[in-house]
Amino acid sequence: MRVKNKGFGPVLLRDYPIGTLGLMDDGRGLSRVFLWREDALPCGWPEGETPLTAQGAEELDEYFSGKRKAFTVALSPHGTAFQLSVWEALRAVPYGQTKSYGQIAAAVGRPQAARAVGMANHDNPLLIFTPCHRIVGSGGALTGFACGLEVKRRLLELEGALPANKK
16 A cells, blocks of 8 residues: 555654564554565655654554553554445454454455455555454465565464464
């Protein structure tokens, strides 16, 4: 998902077991959490910390150390009405559990829209906070994760949610 600077604050970069994550907010809540790559930020995007990104980073520290299973930092994702409904459904999937794309499609009232759910997952702007890594293919297959299946596997292992046939 391309991000245009529409009132986003500076990006806070922090190292975690899965790589460097960038956290950004829009003044109302975290709006972007992403796996940082050299080409992930437009030239000149300022680095810095805000109270919201600092809280998000602290909660991620706790998550990766096994001390946090739910997040409390305010979130402010930007997307279409359908994407927002999917992302809300993703946040309802508890720590340590997985759901299928079809189950999320049914949860948002569009039972035939599993592929559209997959696209909304791909465009999820809030990695980990909106846990798209908890969504698996039918039968528990690890499929479709923008950060790569190895990152998805590591997050599910951390949560104890990796299906036994996928370890």
